[in-house]
Amino acid sequence: EVQLVESGGGLVQPGGSLRLSCAASGFTVSSNYMSWVRQAPGKGLEWVSIIYSGGGAYYADSVKGRFTISRDNSKNTLYLQVNSLKTEDTAVYYCARGYGSGWAWNPWGQGTLVTVSS
Amino acid sequence: QSALTQPPSASGSPGQSVTISCTGTSSDVGGYNYVSWYQQHPGKAPKLMIYEVTKRPSGVPDRFSGSKSGNTASLTVSGLQVEDEADYYCSSYAGNKQVFGGGTKLTVL
Numbered sequence: 001e002v003q004l005v006e007s008g009g010g011l012v013q014p015g016g017s018l019r020l021s022c023a024a025s026g027f028t029v030s031s032n033y034m035s036w037v038r039q040a041p042g043k044g045l046e047w048v049s050i051i052y053s054g055g056g057a058y059y060a061d062s063v064k065g066r067f068t069i070s071r072d073n074s075k076n077t078l079y080l081q082v083n084s085l086k087t088e089d090t091a092v093y094y095c096a097r098g099y100g101s102g103w104a105w106n107p108w109g110q111g112t113l114v115t116v117s118s
Numbered sequence: 119q120s121a122l123t124q125p126p127s128a129s130g131s132p133g134q135s136v137t138i139s140c141t142g143t144s145s146d147v148g149g150y151n152y153v154s155w156y157q158q159h160p161g162k163a164p165k166l167m168i169y170e171v172t173k174r175p176s177g178v179p180d181r182f183s184g185s186k187s188g189n190t191a192s193l194t195v196s197g198l199q200v201e202d203e204a205d206y207y208c209s210s211y212a213g214n215k216q217v218f219g220g221g222t223k224l225t226v227l
Contacts, residue, residue, distance in 0.1 A: 035216075045156070045164065045207050048218035058214045094163055102152030106119075109164055114194035116156045 002026035002107055004095050009112030016085050016116070021094055022078040022095030031074045033098035035105055038091035048093070048105070049080065063089075083087045085116045121146065121217035122208055129225040130198045138222045140191040140208030148189035152211035155184060155193045158221075159204045167206075168193060200226050 008020040020036070036048040038079050049069040051057045055067050066079040075087050096105030123141040129134040140155075142145065147153055153171045156164035166175050166182035171191065181196045191210070195202055203226040208219040 044221045045209070047209070047218060049129045050216075060215060099166060099175065100169045101175065102150065102154070102170050102210075103216050104152075104154040104166055105156075105164075106166035106169075106175055108163040108165070 002097070004097065004107060004109035004112045006093065006095055006109040006112040009093065009114045011115045011117065012085055013118050014085060014087060014116055017081070018085070020080040020082065020093055020095075020112055020114070022075060022080075024076050024078065024097070027097065029071050029076050029078055034069075034071070034078050035096050035098065036078075036093055037096060037105065037108075038089075038093045039111075040088075043091075046091070050098075051078070051117060058110070082114065085114075087116050090114060090116045102108040121212070122210060122219035124206075124219035124222045126207060126220070126221045127194065129227055130195075131227045132200060133154065134198050136198060136224065137192050137194045137208060138206055138208075138224070140193070140210075140219050141204040142189050142191075142210055142212075142217065144189060145190050146210040146212035147185065149213075150211045151177050151186070152192040153184065153186060154209045155182075155191075156207045156209070157202075157204045158214050164207065195224070196217050202226055 003025045005035035005110040035050045051069045066084045092111040094111045153166040158164045
């Protein structure tokens with residue numbers, strides 16, 4: 001069964017950092033394109049970042065220069081390093097596997113909540 | 119403000135059909151056949167319902183269908199069932215980035 005499990009969220013002060021993890025099972029992360037998508041409380045979905053199987057990555061303008069997507073092939077795990085956090089980064093962060101060729105996401109993990117507050 | 123425009127709400131009775139629109143620009147919806155639709159129940163992760171405008175992942179009922187005309191994509195849910203009540207989001211590839219709609223709350227009356 002294909003499954004994604006996120007972890008690493010929590011409460012952090014503005015300007016702080018976290019590393020979010022997404023452990024995959026049932027498939028190989030490095031052979032797929034993967035993404036992070038976030039959802040602020042009570043709001044809609046916002047794409048954050050993508051990493052291709054070849055290693056290339058892209059970011060939303062709102063996080064460029066502050067967030068870094070990566071993966072550990074030996075652990076079959078996707079990461080999102082989030083630095084210089086702002087209150088507007090407060091959200092549930094989901095990881096997801098690419099499906100088809102057009103940036104569709106399936107499945108999604110259950111999400112991990114990041115709260116940025118002083 | 120979301121990049122793609124969806125109606126905030128839609129409704130229908132069991133057995134009826136409902137269509138949700140998703141309007142973008144020639145830089146996203148109109149420029150690529152990479153529109154996806156997601157269903158999200160309260161407190162749950164989103165679920166892919168339609169990808170590449172018209173395709174359904176395995177396990178998604180054929181009551182769900184997608185289409186596109188110009189800069190507007192649409193999701194149609196036929197034969198509405200109580201369990202279809204959820205939030206629905208569209209998304210589109212937009213050239214090394216992705217944009218989502220603000221979501222539509224579908225109520226099954």
